[in-house]
Amino acid sequence: MTSRRPAGLATRLATVPSAVRRGLLVATPVAVLLGITGGVLVATTGSSDASDVPSRGVPEALAVKPVRTSGESVVQFMAHPDDDLFFMNPDTSQSIAxxxxxxxxxxTAGESDGRNNRRGDPRRPADKAAYAExxxxxIRAAYAEMATGDRTSPWDRTEITIDGGARAELNTLRSRPQISLVWLQLKEAGTVADERPNSLHGLWDGKTGTLGSQLAAGSPVREDFAYTREQVxxxxxxxxxxxxxxxxxxxxxxxxxxERTGRTxxxxxHTYGARFVQAxxxxxxxxxxxxxFGVQSYLGYSTGSLPHSLDPGTFEAKLRTLKTYAWMDHTDYCEDPAGCGDRKVAGRPAGRNWAQSIRYARSGSTSWVQPGAHAGELYAFGVLDGRLAVWHRPGKAAKWAGPVLQExxxxxxxxxxxxxxxxxxxVYGTRTDLGGAGGGYRREVAVTTQASPGGVxxxxRSLGSPQPGDAGAxxxxxxxxxxxxxxGMAAVYVRDGRHAMSMTVQRPDGGFAPWQPAGGRELRGDPVAAVDATGRGHVFAATPKTVLTWTHPATPTPASPSSPSLPMATGLPPTTVALSAAPDGKDxxxxxxxxxxxxDARSARFTGGGRPVGPVTEVPGGRSGHGAVVSAxxxxxxxxRGRPGGLATAPAPGRPWTGGGGPLFSGAPATAPGGVAALTLDGRLTWTPWHP
Known part of the structure; x- marks a missing residue:
């Protein structure tokens, strides 16, 4: 059953241009207007994009070349209004800049209980359409302020038809038409973890056949609707x-x-909206x-229980944006009776320690550039289109080629x-099986290996998972x-859903033993590993309070077949969880x-035995930011990653830092003899040589 919705006021929204009313994309010509093309980066940074020829060692038969990109374009998906401001900023503001x-x-519309109140406000009657509005x-005010400095900068607001017949609301910032908001306006669950069949969770699991809409009071989408799982x-x-x-x-x-409640x-x-995006x-x-395209996922509520990862200046900028969204001054600047922001957030604009941090879920390694079989040869690895992307440089004087995508x-x-x-x-990674008809969602570890040095x-090959299936964690x-x-035998460590370490070891026949517990508790983020010059392996994983370490023998023996030590406490203070490790010296x-x-960047040296050798080292110049620190x-x-979001480098200990404000990149940088690599948000590899 459909019904007509009142249009509402929102008088700051400008008259919609006829081209937008016809459903044309306002942002389409932006790349041309800004001169953004898919060309090669200049100055001291070389790059390789998808127009290059396949690299040696990657067979054409096992590769598909992605099309050439036409300029960076980021699309971010959130379950609710404010998920981006809490969990994806400052990345969002850096993309705007x-x-x-x-x-x-x-x-979803984020309609909650329909009451736009903070503690101490006069109690308003429930009106879900008004609260969604x-x-x-x-959100419009927050984005306008990030982009122009003026929260009242006008938007063009229209109804559009999405391929497949869906109706959605499109907002385009008039002064910055490359910035768009899309509102699908499905009903939210209305509860964090309680069972609510009429939700994205219920739709994903088949507990409901359709999920209906909650249209905002002023939305140009006027007809209610309901979507099946397939339609979402x-x-x-x-x-x-x-x-x-x-x-x-x-x-x-x-x-x-x-861990405390045993609930999600x-x-x-957040969770099931992300799974719909994955599908x-x-x-x-x-x-x-x-x-x-590349993909990055972000931690949500759980980031609030971890040490703060943002420096004070970045946090204050993020908090200002949240306060704009929360309508802290409570003045009627938007002239809309529904209200100019989310007063529920006004009572706690930093959330539950969410605004002080940003964290990537499974952000990848800092060792994704590796030497090849020949002098000066390098390989670089990433993920594009959900497939392994390989770049190749055959020698020191050669250019990078790629990417090519593996099967x-x-x-x-x-x-x-x-x-x-x-x-x-x-190359090791994790992959997701979305299930499908009669199947269950699950993730597993997998590996692919060259048939010969420099070969295909x-x-x-699947290594399975410490906890198969999706039950619990x-x-x-x-x-x-x-x-x-x-x-040549590998030991693979994974932080499992119990926040403990699990491992599997490779057998002489090349297969892998069943997963087994390796100890530890309250582990967060991704573990990291490095092998010292003696061949001994070191594995590190962070907890909210310190870092734990495991050591691994250089050569297995009948009495010790690739078995690690028990986890040892390093005594290090809390970190922001993102770690990296590299060989240092002879042992x-x-x-x-x-x-x-x-x-600020810090480091500690380990030679086995758990405790660091010598004091924690402070890196001169600090260089605040978030994410992993990588050594050459x-x-x-x-x-x-510097505070502005670009790559920052220091060529040697004590030398001045440079950069930090260049192209945005995904994951973490990687170093190799001669330079630093990063994967930019338009799917290209950039290579920055070290300078004397």
Whole structure:
């Protein structure tokens, strides 16, 4: 049954141009207007995009070249209005500042109980359409302020038809038409974890056949609707086809359980909204003629229980945006009786310690560039279109070529390559099986290995999972950390859904033993590993309070067949969880991390035995930011994500930092002899040589 909805006021919204009323994309000509093309980066940074020839060692028969990109285009999906402001900022504001295309898509109306009240406000009657409208007004104000400095900068607001027949609301910022908001306006669950069949969770699990709409009071979409599970996937696929992203942001589809309560650690709309996005991305990846795309997922509620990852200046900027959304001054600047923002957030604009941090779920390794079999040869690995992407440089003086995509879909963002003693490379990652008719959602670890040094990569082999299936926290596994001993056998470590370490070891026949517990508790984020010059492996994993470490023998013996030590407490202070490790000297490795609150880089040296050798080292110049810190293997230089979001480097200890405000990139940078690599948000590899 359909019904007409009142249009509402929202008089700050301008008259819709006729081209927009016809459903044409306002942001389509932006790349031309801004001069954004898919060309090669200049200055000291080389790049390789999808127009290059396939690299040696990657067979044409096992590769598909993605089309050439036409400029960075980010599409981010949220379950509710404000998920982006709490969990994806400052990445969202950095995309806005970059001048590139950004589209934010909100799956539900976020109508809650329909009361736009904070404690102490006069109690308002429940009106879900009005509350949904107020939240929309708050988001428009927050984005306008991030883009122009003026929260009242006008938007064009129209109804559009998405491929597949869905109706949605499109908002385009008039002064910055490359910034768009899309409102799908499905009903929200209305509860974090309680069973609510009429929700995205219920629709995903088949507990309801359709999920209806909750239209905002002023929405140009006037007819109520209801979508099946298939129609939600088709609608998100239609959004992707319309906006053609080169990079997609979403919340974590497998957040695991809260250790204290035993219930989900995130809002069910966050989790199952992200799974609908995953299903649509899998469909979209099979469509021809689109740009290649990368994906990044973000922690939601659980990031609030971890040490703060943002420096004070970045946090204050993020909080200002949230206060604009929350309508803190409570003045009628938007002239809409529904309200100009979300007063529920006004009572706690930083959330439950959410605004002080940003964290990537399974963000990948810092060792995704590896030497090849020949002098100066390098390989780089990433994930595009849910498949392994390979770049190749045959020699020091040669140019990078690639990417080419390997067979095998469903890879999660980020991979962990390791070099074997005979010169071959193995690449480990996790992949998601969405299930389908009669099947269950699950994630597993998988590996592909070159058939010979410099040769082709074979098919993916499943290593399974420490906790098969999706019951409880079964799908919540980290990226793997991998140690290869001198016999060429791998030990694979994964943080499992119980927040403990699990491992599997490779057998002499090349197969892997069943997963077994490896100890530890309250582990967070991805474990990391490094092998020292003696061949001994070191594995590190963070907890909210410190870092734990495991050591692995250099060569297995009958009495010790690749068995690790029990976890040992390092005594390190809390970190922001993102870790990296690299060989250091003749008998040790160095662990790199960031200090909470400041975001400054720190390091500690380990030679086995659990405790660091010497004091924690402070990196001169600080360079606050978020994410992993990466050291150079040949000169002691450092690379990291700077506070503005771009790549920052220091070529040697004590040398000045440069950069930080360049192109935005995904995951973490990687270093190799001679330079630093990063994967930008338009799917390209950039290579920055170290300078004297």
């Amino acid at each position: 970059s001048g590139r295309s950004l589209t934010s898509v909100y799956l 107020a939240r929309q007004n708050g 996937v088709a609608t998100i696929d239609g959004v992707l086809r319309r906006f053609r992203p080169t990079f997609v942001r979403m919340l974590d589809p497998t957040p695991g359980l809260n 650690s995130d809002h069910q709309d 649509a991305l899998a469909r979209y990846a099979g469509r021809p003629g689109r740009p290649a 095998g879909a469903g890879l999660d963002g980020g991979v962990v390559p390791v070099r074997l003693p005979d010169g071959r490379i193995s 990569f074979g098919p993916w 079964g799908a919540d596994i980290s990226m793997p950390a991998v140690v290869v001993d001198r016999a 040790g490795v160095r662990l790199w991390f960031r200090e909470p609150v400041s975001g 293997p040949d000169r002691g230089g450092l690379a990291l």
